[in-house]
Amino acid sequence: MVNQVQVKNVYRNFGAVKAVDGVSIEIKKGEFFSLLGPSGCGKTTLLRLIAGFETPNFGEILIDSKSMKDVEPNLRPTNMVFQNYAIFPHLNVEENVAYGLRKKKLSKDEKLEMINKSLNLVGLSGLNNRSSNALSGGQKQRVALARALILKPKVLLLDEPLSALDKKLREQMQSELRHLQRAVGITFILVTHDQEEALTMSDKVAVMFDGKVEQIASPRELYEKPISQRVASFIGAMNFINGKVIKDDKKIIFETKIFGKLSLSKKQISGKNQNGKLTLGIRPELVSIRSLKATSKELMMGTIKDISYFGETTYYKISCDKSNELLTVSSQNSFGQISFKVGEQVKFKIDIESVVGFFD
Amino acid sequence: MSRASKYLKIFAYTYLIFLYAPALLLPIFSFNSSQIISFPLTGFTTYWFERLLYQETLHEAFKNSMIVAISSSILATTLGVLASRSSTRYNFTGKQISLTFILAPLVLPEIIVGVSLLTVLIQLGLSLNLWSVVLGHTLLIMPFSILIMNSAFNNLDISLEEASMDLGENQIGTFFRIILPLVFPGIMASLLIGFTLSLDEFIIAFFLTGTETTLPVYIWSLFRFPKELPTTMALGTLLLIVSLILLSLSEYFRRRSALSKDSILN
Numbered sequence A: 001m002v003n004q005v006q007v008k009n010v011y012r013n014f015g016a017v018k019a020v021d022g023v024s025i026e027i028k029k030g031e032f033f034s035l036l037g038p039s040g041c042g043k044t045t046l047l048r049l050i051a052g053f054e055t056p057n058f059g060e061i062l063i064d065s066k067s068m069k070d071v072e073p074n075l076r077p078t079n080m081v082f083q084n085y086a087i088f089p090h091l092n093v094e095e096n097v098a099y100g101l102r103k104k105k106l107s108k109d110e111k112l113e114m115i116n117k118s119l120n121l122v123g124l125s126g127l128n129n130r131s132s133n134a135l136s137g138g139q140k141q142r143v144a145l146a147r148a149l150i151l152k153p154k155v156l157l158l159d160e161p162l163s164a165l166d167k168k169l170r171e172q173m174q175s176e177l178r179h180l181q182r183a184v185g186i187t188f189i190l191v192t193h194d195q196e197e198a199l200t201m202s203d204k205v206a207v208m209f210d211g212k213v214e215q216i217a218s219p220r221e222l223y224e225k226p227i228s229q230r231v232a233s234f235i236g237a238m239n240f241i242n243g244k245v246i247k248d249d250k251k252i253i254f255e256t257k258i259f260g261k262l263s264l265s266k267k268q269i270s271g272k273n274q275n276g277k278l279t280l281g282i283r284p285e286l287v288s289i290r291s292l293k294a295t296s297k298e299l300m301m302g303t304i305k306d307i308s309y310f311g312e313t314t315y316y317k318i319s320c321d322k323s324n325e326l327l328t329v330s331s332q333n334s335f336g337q338i339s340f341k342v343g344e345q346v347k348f349k350i351d352i353e354s355v356v357g358f359f360d
Numbered sequence B: 001m002s003r004a005s006k007y008l009k010i011f012a013y014t015y016l017i018f019l020y021a022p023a024l025l026l027p028i029f030s031f032n033s034s035q036i037i038s039f040p041l042t043g044f045t046t047y048w049f050e051r052l053l054y055q056e057t058l059h060e061a062f063k064n065s066m067i068v069a070i071s072s073s074i075l076a077t078t079l080g081v082l083a084s085r086s087s088t089r090y091n092f093t094g095k096q097i098s099l100t101f102i103l104a105p106l107v108l109p110e111i112i113v114g115v116s117l118l119t120v121l122i123q124l125g126l127s128l129n130l131w132s133v134v135l136g137h138t139l140l141i142m143p144f145s146i147l148i149m150n151s152a153f154n155n156l157d158i159s160l161e162e163a164s165m166d167l168g169e170n171q172i173g174t175f176f177r178i179i180l181p182l183v184f185p186g187i188m189a190s191l192l193i194g195f196t197l198s199l200d201e202f203i204i205a206f207f208l209t210g211t212e213t214t215l216p217v218y219i220w221s222l223f224r225f226p227k228e229l230p231t232t233m234a235l236g237t238l239l240l241i242v243s244l245i246l247l248s249l250s251e252y253f254r255r256r257s258a259l260s261k262d263s264i265l266n
Helices: A043-051 A093-097 A108-121 A137-149 A167-184 A195-201 A219-224 A229-234 B002-030 B047-052 B056-089 B095-106 B110-123 B130-154 B158-166 B171-200 B203-208 B215-222 B226-265
Strands: A003-014 A017-028 A032-036 A058-063 A078-081 A155-159 A187-192 A204-209 A212-217 A239-248 A251-256 A260-265 A277-282 A287-290 A300-309 A313-320 A326-332 A345-350 A356-359
Touching: A003 A043, A003 A187, A017 A043, A017 A187, A017 A204, A017 A212, A032 A043, A032 A195, A043 A058, A043 A078, A043 A155, A043 A187, A078 A137, A078 B158, A093 A108, A093 A137, A108 A137, A108 A167, A137 A167, A167 A195, A187 A195, A195 A219, A204 A219, A204 A229, A212 A219, A212 A229, A229 A239, A229 A277, A229 A356, A251 A277, A287 A313, A287 A326, B002 B226, B047 B226, B056 B095, B056 B130, B056 B171, B056 B215, B095 B130, B110 B130, B110 B203, B130 B171, B130 B203, B158 B171, B171 B226, B203 B215, B215 B226
Parallel strands: A032 A187, A032 A204, A078 A155, A155 A187
Antiparallel strands: A003 A017, A003 A058, A204 A212, A239 A251, A239 A277, A251 A260, A277 A356, A287 A345, A300 A313, A300 A345, A313 A326
């Protein structure tokens, strides 16, 4: 597939602050791409650079292989859904949606057909004459979408579009946005600080910290094989356990207090061995708890220190007999499952094939 | 606490009485049948108001005042819109200083402004006519206009402008389709305040007017004729009513422009 948006080594400073600090990204046509990071990481600035509201200090942005240098926002093949929706308060729903059609040479009937079609697309049929002040947050969001999509942009930019909605509506809009994107086939670039949102909606996610892109990967890869401790702890929960390398060969053998000697394949490990220290990363669901009766070589002894019940999942904190480090463990609650109590002695094991390691 | 608020209440009422009681005398004496302005009242009449209809110099002064008030309020509002747009949206060197100078007439004694304008105009060899009054009044109204427009522009969410640009509209289109409609209440408030200020203004008009007098200057000249005093009172009553209506209207528009931000954020 073709790259539709290319960000080539782009820098943008605000005074001494390096908001975007040498970012390169390629986004394929029809992809749902997310820029994920904590607030202040430069993701919104990057989106505004693509929209044309900011100018790079250095570097270049191309859309369909055409440089966007000196192209004003109104002439770019992009449209944006703003964080606060930016619905024009003096215009009604229909006038808002039709705002960008003025310069297109269309008859009144053609325009009305387009308006109704795009209102239908976002589920607002029949609200043409509703005043924009009488809209709920979710409806404003849909008007903003309809207003942008009616112009058939090559790229739709979304700046934290769901952050102002309550949880239930947000989840509903997440799946609607995803369906909408598949239906229209337009490239979507979404800015979000919500890792769950990025994972559930995107084809690809770029994780940003301090103006730099740390990792670009599919949601699954990002979760299962984060390339740094920062990415790992930003996306989901992870246990970090310090270890010391014993042998650095085809396989890496290292020692931790809890688990003793372990070996990982090089594919499981990110970074370069600098000082022989390695951090083991274990997602909570990669640890499984057994009762004391269970027998297997790999099982280790531990004590349950804390239990948090979340409905479909229960989180345990386990202290290990060999070390006082606490492991966070999650377990799906299913029918017939044994439940444990605080203070109970248990056995547990980790899925060593799926854990990751980081050299610092 | 309650005692303090009681004294504050008394203070507030005394203040209001001192401020507005003299103005209430205007309508009272303008309907009084005696030529002499004093209590007790002698009887009710509308004669003084009828007399206003036959004073040709008054009509001339009224026309002049209208020309000056309309021109200067439009001029000051236009300049005010431009100035506060640039001061609220852009940063440039000398912004603070130039704003301070534009706002200076708010605190400068009008007589100083009047005398210095007169000196400058005469030095430049310009003749005094209605347009010199328009210039003086524009100078005087500008601060009010800028303060009103500043709050209107500050309430304007910048993402609305960006959204307009993003939807394919250029700068000029965005100004006319988004910015202007949204600051329109502010513009109305500024026009009405400017009109009222100019209509009532005496000192600058007195210095800068040539042979064509404005209404306040005409009223002042009437004081030389004691028998015209009740007529003047009648005229004053009418001016008071017009001013009150204009000010209420302008306050209505100003509040609407201040409210518009809340409706955007909802």
